[in-house]
Amino acid sequence: MLLTIEKLICGGDGLARLPAGSSGNGPTGNALPSNKGRGRGKAVFVPFVLTGEKIEATLTEEKSGFARANAQAIVEPSPYRIEPPCPYFGRCGGCHYQHASYEHQLEIKKEILRENLRRIAKLELECEIEVHPSPPWNYRNRSRLQVQTRPEFAAGYFKLSSHELLPVEECPISSPLINRGIAALWQAGRAGKALEGVREVEFFANAEANENDTDGNKNDTRLLVELLCAPEARRAAVRAWAEELCASMPEIAGVAAFHEPRKGVQEPLVAVGASEFTYRTKTAAYRVSAGAFFQTNRFLIDELVKIVSAGRSGELALDLYAGVGLFSTALACDFRHVVSVEASQTAASDLQYNLPVNGKAVESAAEQYLTELGNKGRVGKAGVLPQFDLAVVDPPRSGLGDRVARLLASAGAPRVTYVSCDPATLARDLVPLQAAGYRIEKVHLVDLFPQTYHLESVLQLVR
Numbered sequence: 001m002l003l004t005i006e007k008l009i010c011g012g013d014g015l016a017r018l019p020a021g022s023s024g025n026g027p028t029g030n031a032l033p034s035n036k037g038r039g040r041g042k043a044v045f046v047p048f049v050l051t052g053e054k055i056e057a058t059l060t061e062e063k064s065g066f067a068r069a070n071a072q073a074i075v076e077p078s079p080y081r082i083e084p085p086c087p088y089f090g091r092c093g094g095c096h097y098q099h100a101s102y103e104h105q106l107e108i109k110k111e112i113l114r115e116n117l118r119r120i121a122k123l124e125l126e127c128e129i130e131v132h133p134s135p136p137w138n139y140r141n142r143s144r145l146q147v148q149t150r151p152e153f154a155a156g157y158f159k160l161s162s163h164e165l166l167p168v169e170e171c172p173i174s175s176p177l178i179n180r181g182i183a184a185l186w187q188a189g190r191a192g193k194a195l196e197g198v199r200e201v202e203f204f205a206n207a208e209a210n211e212n213d214t215d216g217n218k219n220d221t222r223l224l225v226e227l228l229c230a231p232e233a234r235r236a237a238v239r240a241w242a243e244e245l246c247a248s249m250p251e252i253a254g255v256a257a258f259h260e261p262r263k264g265v266q267e268p269l270v271a272v273g274a275s276e277f278t279y280r281t282k283t284a285a286y287r288v289s290a291g292a293f294f295q296t297n298r299f300l301i302d303e304l305v306k307i308v309s310a311g312r313s314g315e316l317a318l319d320l321y322a323g324v325g326l327f328s329t330a331l332a333c334d335f336r337h338v339v340s341v342e343a344s345q346t347a348a349s350d351l352q353y354n355l356p357v358n359g360k361a362v363e364s365a366a367e368q369y370l371t372e373l374g375n376k377g378r379v380g381k382a383g384v385l386p387q388f389d390l391a392v393v394d395p396p397r398s399g400l401g402d403r404v405a406r407l408l409a410s411a412g413a414p415r416v417t418y419v420s421c422d423p424a425t426l427a428r429d430l431v432p433l434q435a436a437g438y439r440i441e442k443v444h445l446v447d448l449f450p451q452t453y454h455l456e457s458v459l460q461l462v463r
Helices: 102-120 176-190 235-248 301-309 326-331 345-354 366-376 402-411 423-435
Strands: 002-004 014-017 043-046 054-062 066-076 129-132 142-148 154-158 165-167 198-205 223-229 252-259 268-273 276-280 285-289 314-320 335-342 359-363 390-393 415-420 439-446 456-462
Touching (some): 043 054, 102 129, 142 176, 154 176, 176 198, 176 235, 223 268, 235 252, 235 268, 285 345, 301 439, 301 456, 314 326, 326 335, 326 345, 345 359, 366 402, 390 402, 402 423, 415 423, 423 456
Parallel strands (some): 043 066, 129 439, 223 252, 314 335, 314 390, 335 359, 390 415
Antiparallel strands (some): 002 054, 014 043, 054 066, 142 198, 154 165, 198 223, 252 268, 276 285, 415 456, 439 456
């Protein structure tokens, strides 16, 4: 049937509507229920389209409240449509926007961020969204590939909306050194040297800041490799394969292998060479261990830190979900004290190492820390600490949640900086923060994930 794309939504799909009064054929060939007399047609979600396009589509799934379809032909293309440069695009589940010019991708993300704030938080922005673009290719410093050894070796990503492996031999959004690592992995696999029981291989590239660079950190010189192994994988065999992988590529600083997580805990299996390395930005150097989180866009890390920390100073800052201390180390330059809270044992160890003397690392979940803070008061070695002048939060995709958002508001910081990787959970969390008197001062869209629907935003709140 012929569909018109109304807009793009969070998740990468385009939104269209089944024609009112029509009934088409579903994926099994059965007639779909008619929309006649129902007013506006049922929502249809279509990947790899752009706003305003007219498409010929085939329905692939039909539920009571919505349907899904694939575009068979673009009848009237958007003026922003381009030819995707990656041969895997459309089959690989990693990228969603390669068919749009990069400038248009930024406009798409701005509107999605604005709409989520409007629809979920009932918030009409009074300020402009400040956009911070990225070089659109080779930006990732971390890439994780799925691996299979039978019936033949293959490494790659999951297919779109699937857990079926798509073999991938190069990835244009990953750094050049990571692509060389992918090539080395394929070379080993084709030579029959792949190890059965390795489920995932993740490459993490460092950055050596060069003062002559004008477009960010791009000198990736070392790789840290993480292996995720099945429970039956044998230590000796994994170690031998890791040593061979290191020997095949001198840029590999080390290989750390883990068993698949059990009850949420990732069990170390083998370490060959270094299990951490130093990630250098233009402003600081961070120890990052295998298994610890670090931002993935190697071009925008300094920009992100600057947005969060520039112009902020005072007595005491709080950094929740601090990771290895990306923001804490910068905040420590202009705050007398910084308290950094991180739940991951691995990241918390790096955090303790990276913090300067005026920083305090706390290994705790954010909710537990804020709850104890409310129960016991802010008591330190020197007595009662002053009130937080700034709280920075950088939660996972699931966001803060209502309880943590309310506890954060109770902590009483006059300024909160919220770093978000999901506009829907961000908008949800803003509801209790607004109810507690916070208002938005500035909104930044930091495009850490070009070619994908993922977007990073930084909201600066005051009360």
